[in-house]
Amino acid sequence: MRAELESRFFLLMLVVVTLAFGWVLEPLWGAVFWACALSVIFYPLQQWLLLHVSARRGRMALVTLLCSVLVVVLPLLAIGASFVQEGISFYDRLQSGEVDPAKMIDAVKSAFPAVVSTLHDFGINTDNLRQKLSDFAMTTSKVLASEMLAIGQNAAGLFLNIALMLYLAFFLLRDGPKLLHLLVEALPLGDEREHLLFAKFAEVTRATVKGNLVVALVQGTLGGIIFYLLDIPAPVLWGVMMTFLSLLPAIGAALVWLPVALYLYATGQWQQATVLVVYGATVIGLADNMLRPLLVGRDTKLPDYVVLFSTIGGISLFGINGFVLGPLVAALFMVFWQIFMTEFNQRSSS
Template sequence: MRDKLEQRSFLILLILVSIAFGFILEPFWGAIFWACAVTVIFAPMHRWVLGKIGEKPNTAAAITLLTCMAIVVIPVIFLSMAFVSEGVQFYQRVEAGEIDPRQILQQLREAFPWLDQLLVEFGIDTNNLKERISQSLVAATQFLAKETFSIGQNTFSFLISLALMMYLTFFLLRDGSHLIQLIVKALPLGDEREHALFQKFAEVTRATVKGNLVVAIVQGTLGGIIFWILDIPGPLLWGVVMAFLSLIPAVGAAIIWFPVCIYLYATGSWISATVLLGYGAIVIGLADNVLRPILVGRDTKLPDYVVLFSTIGGISLFGINGFVIGPLVAALFMATWQIFMKDFNGEL
């Protein structure tokens, strides 16, 4: 009787201490998550380096980490600096009245007068709708510009999180295998099941991060190039925004280039609008329709609709980290049920 009481009391203490430790680490969850993701992505390279230089785990981890910084971190920092600079300029133009969303809306109304008649036929109050759309355009434009401005103001916080992430990545690269063995011993789920779940975590994280980032870079670059060719203001700013939005499957970058295309038609720039429409639908859209299933869907072994819903749901709950967390949770959900069907119901 006393032994059961002690076991239950200890389990309660274990849960409470674990929850408390989780709350302590809460401000650093983003850095911890990306440290784990980077470790998973660069683990094959770390093993290769370790095999080349012999049993020197510190040196191998340092070489892998420096390579990661040269390939990923430094280019992202320079791109972020350019993005913030152009975003600040965009914000200043909005504040100075050089870019007026209300004027843009008026030009669209004049170019497509049949929209007002169509809305009236459906019983929609056009005056109220116009005011709401105008206010929404102003708010959205100012929000985008101010958020970009705030990123520049929070550079120090970003650098601290980046330093913590890289610091933790070094130790995860060096001690990752040992840590996984400890976790497998600690969790009472069965070693085979735990190894299967860890393998699924690595597969999905690697495929989601690499695949989505490749698609984002390709679509953002293509979008920025066509905006620059067509002399649309802020090509770098909108290219980066399209790269971020391309993390959302199916719609992604079209949220930016399609409204711009409509605006170009409204202002009489028919050639530019037609070029942008064809380029966006064929070139930018092809990058999403071809690359994403190959790089993400195939390796995660998730249907396209599951990737879509889990990505959108993950982003809505966890912000930018959700484009990885969402599909990861979906993949672990399906893997867990597959294990259950196999081990408990005798189904494959």
Template sequence: MQERLERRSFIFTLLLVTIAFGFLLKPFFTAIFWACAVALIFHPLYHYLLKRFPNWPNLTALGTLLLCIVVVVIPVLAVASSFVSEVANLYQKVQSGEINLGAKVEQVRAAFPGINAALERVGMDFDGIKERLLGGLMTAGSLIAKNALALGQNTLNFFVNLGLMLYLTFFLIRDGNSLTALLIRALPLGDEREKLLLAKFAEVTRATIKGNLVVAITQGTLGGLIFWALGLPAPLLWGVVMTVLSLLPAVGAAIIWFPAALYLYATGDAVKATVLMIFGVAVISLVDNILRPILVGRDTKLPDYIVLFSTVGGLLMFGISGFAIGPLLAALFMAFWEIFMREFISGDQPLIPPPLESPLDDLHDEGRSAAPRKSGD
């Protein structure tokens, strides 16, 4: 009795201390998450270099981190700085009247007179939509412009978090294997389950960051280049916006280049509009179908509707980092339920079956067949 009481008291105290420590680390959650993500992506490179220089783990980890800074951190900082500056300049032009958004919207309505009739059939008013659209654009521009000023004022805080992320990344790259083994030993979920869940975490994180982000950057870059080649204003701005939107399936960069093509038709630039439309359909939109299966793979890809909802929900909850955290949480949710179904319901069907129209695929890969079963099965 005394031993049971002591054990329960210890576990209760352990939970309290763990929760308190979690709140202590809450301000650094974004830095910790990105350190884990970067370490996962660059760990294969570290492992390769360590085979060539087995006696220098510290220098090998440091070299891997420096390569990460050169390849990822510096370009992202440069593009982000240019993006914020261009948004602020564009907002100032709109606010000063140099760019008249209302007149441009009216040009589109005059070029496509059927828009009013189509909207009236579904009970919508073009003028009301225009006012809401312009108000939303002005609010977004004002928010970004204010954040640009706030970013300049909080530069020290930003670089402190960046430094903490890179500092933690070094240790996660160097000690990743031992930390994973320690985590498997500490968690009370069962070693096989923990290995499966950690493998899913690593798999989805790599797929989301490396795969989806590369696809989004490629689509955004292509969109920015075609805007620049056609002489459209703010190609860097719209390229970055298309990059962000490309993270969302079923929406993508088309939400930018398609209205831009319609506007070019409305203003009489039929050649530019046709080039943009063809390039958008034949090049930008096809990048997702070509690159995503190569970089992400069919087995790791979540259904598009789950990716859409989890990405949008992640962006709302966690900010820009949510594009990776949202799908990761969705994948872990599905992994937990698949384990539950296999162990407690004895079902062999996946949590989300394939579409009926698709050919039959092998639904049980090696990772699933290695999942733990109930005792006695």
């Protein structure tokens, strides 16, 4: 009786100290998460290096980490810096009146009266919509500018998080097999199940990060190029916006280029608008339709609709990290149910 009580109390304390440790790490959770993601993505590269280069595991982990910095971290920092510069410039244009969202909406309304009448039929007051969109654009740009200023002022904190992420990623790359063995030994789920779950975690994380980022960067770059060629203001800003929105499958980049095309039609710039629509629907859309199933859906073995809904839900719950966490939770959900159905059916039939 006493031994059972001690075991239960120990398990209770184990849960408590584990939750407490997670609470202590909560401010650094983003750095920990991306360190895990970075190590999972570049672990195959390290394995290849270990097979072809005779060197210690620690040195190969350092080489792999430097490759991840060159391929991922530095380009993302460069894109972020460009986004900050373009965002501040766009905010200044809004403040000076050079860019007036209200005039843009009026131009679209006058050019497409059928759309206005349809909206009225559905009970949508376009005058209120015009004011709300104008206020939203001004408020959003103001918040964006203030956030950019805060990021600039807290640059030390940002670089500290990046340094902690890279520091942890090095040890995860170097000691990954040992840590995985410890987790398998510690978790009471059964070794076969745990290996399956860890394999699925690595598979989904690698596919979603690699696939979604590649698709987003390709679509954002293609969008920025066409905006630059059509002489649309702030092409870098809109390109980065399309990059972020492209994390949403199927609909992301169109949320930027389609309204711009409608405005170009409304202001009589038919040639530019037509080029943008054709380019957006074919080139930008084709990049999403071809690359995403190859890089994301195929590797995760998740249906496209599950990827879409889990990505949107993940982003709404977890922010930018949700484009990985959403599909990851969906994949683990399906694996757990697959294990349950397989083992339950085997026990029922026996």
